[in-house]
Amino acid sequence: MTRRREGATAEPTLIERARRAQLIEVTIELVADRGYAGASLAAIAERAGITKAAVLYHFPTKAAVVRAAHEHALAALVADVAGAVEAADTANRPAAYVRSMVGHLREHPRHTRMIIEAMVHDDGDHDPAARWRPLAELIDAARIARGGSGDTDVRTTAIIVGGGIDAIVAEQLHDPDYDTAAAAEHLVEMLDTTLGP
Amino acid sequence: MTRRREGATAEPTLIERARRAQLIEVTIELVADRGYAGASLAAIAERAGITKAAVLYHFPTKAAVVRAAHEHALAALVADVAGAVEAADTANRPAAYVRSMVGHLREHPRHTRMIIEAMVHDDGDHDPAARWRPLAELIDAARIARGGSGDTDVRTTAIIVGGGIDAIVAEQLHDPDYDTAAAAEHLVEMLDTTLGP
DNA sequence: CGCCCTCCTAACCGATCGGTAGATTTTTCG
């Protein structure tokens, strides 16, 4: 094994940190531009200016590189959305969720593609209901806060709205001039009508 | 070249027809079950009980096999939806579109996966607006028929509703017990509220 | 019979994949 420290916790070197960050960055670019299949170890290494053996010195496998890149992109999105949601009051949190998510993805199109590609390509179980559960909970809380009717299927509502978010983002990736803010407002309107006043 | 007739038109042999149909069928199964990457020529050949060279006797390339499988699945969907839409009157055609599409995809989950996988994996330009343009036109016609307001953005409405359809189907693929009919009705309701009475 | 056409097999090709082994350079630090 020519591999790095495996067992104990130890603070990473500066170079180590920088290299890892660089590798994550170029991996996001590659996956975003050329798809999951286009992000081979050789391609990652070349874009980072090193050899693939060096890449595997910093990460145990290719899957680990892609996973780290995915988590990096996802963490930024989650943090952004969480901040926006907490700043709103209960009744408006679903709207804040939709707006901030669409907004974030607009500002970071490569992260968007990275997240989508990773979601499609890692194995198997992708339950939309699980993915949009946080949104479902916000919708449920908002519905109660507004005194809406109790027979609403929040799970399905969240799945539909989530699909709408995905579609808006996909359209923006295709047409950079697409007015995602207006589309998000449209989606928020459709959501609000099912939540009552 | 050990390849088949290339130039002229000629009616295919019975064996030829059967083999092609079988290859399309097993390719749909493979892509649906193991993803686009899992549908290698060797895998297709093995499941069909022949060698991969024989597969390439009936189709020029692997891409042609997958394309044929995709077109087969897509044609069935389009025909089904078109029939349901034509049977409805203008004001209700968007609803018929949503219901029939969700219904068809529920009844043919493998076709669904095939279509999704093909859409993700063939190169590049996938404009959601183009994909849902037929729906957008139905929505526009229905809005006019109902005397709705003229400032509605049908393009965005179609994109959002289309995304909702995708999400409902994805959820059904994950949870076969999911009530897609109810979800489709929920989506139709959300759509109807934006179309006016 | 002998010829041809359809359908298929066995064997191979070059490219690329993720990953490994061991030597070698570069950095850190006493």
Add this chain to the structure above:
DNA sequence: CGAAAAATCTACCGATCGGTTAGGAGGGCG
């Protein structure tokens, strides 16, 4: 400076990919 540790390189491995080549079995037909 000099040794240890960190970072990287060259070279290779086995597997798999899509695709090609040459040829043979078998039926229809003159």
